[in-house]
Amino acid sequence: MAVSDRLRRLRSITDTEGHTSDVDDHSREEHLTDAVARGVQGGFVATLMMTAFRLPLLRSLPPSANFWSQYVADGEPDDHPIAGLALHLLYGVGSGAIFGGLFSLYTAGRSIEPEGRGLVWGSIYGMVLSAFGVQVMLHALLDIRLEADELALFHAGHLVYGLSLGAWVGSRTEGVENPDREYEYDTGN
Template identity: 30%
Template sequence: MASIIAGLAGGLVATIVMTILMMVIGDGGPPPTAALVAKFADGTPEDYEMPGMILHLIYGVLAGAVFAVGVPLMGLNLESIAVAVGLGLVYGIILMIGGMVFWMRMVIGMEPDRDTMTMFGTVHVVYGIVLGAFFGTGILA
């Protein structure tokens, strides 16, 4: 149970850092999750910017719990900061690819430009590194 709580907390911290970075280097538009909400709520992404941000926060927190449970199930150890950051980096890349291919293109039907893809990739890599660092420092161990 402690690993799930640590995963939720780590996911929250990593999502907050990721979101701040997204706001700094992004174009100021709504997150892709707003387009997902808009698709099912019949509106524009701008109409659903805040619900999109909340959905993104929920995804990030839950992804942290998946990391916390999944890494030990694969027989890997998060006690070393270098290993945890490395695993977090790999996880961030996996989330980036899944987000770009599955969510953005297949589910939402977006065809993002190069700048959007660069920002999207960067913030997901940062998410993974922060998540790994959170575990590697043993804050909630």
């Protein structure tokens, strides 16, 4: 379904009797603002988790420190640990905000379980960010080529980011209940 269709679905809410009423612009803006706020929060938490995962394994600062030392200040990346980590956090929070908005558009009017969808879409989003990071940030902007083991850990770190972000946003997004869905419970018998 196209983004424009999702926006139209977001503009209307179906009440319990099946009647549809238009949602005013303020409600749509508020819904999107809430979704972006969830993404910002999730991006913050997910970046902390990714950084905690990668720092002890790679024993180096994120590539944002290289970016800082090459484009903003002189010196080596290790000369700017605070700026490198702050920029990395800024990237993560900004990416989280984008994910929050996109996930809100995806879930608008759908009968879904957002927690599970959050994990799936978060992991995909994390891998897309990782591919972008390698091709654009590392190769094109910084002229950095990672060794195979470093590249694997780079991707694993972004998978941790995506899973954490998706879990955060999905667990805080209200799903639409599907009355036609049958639930099966494992009773242990």
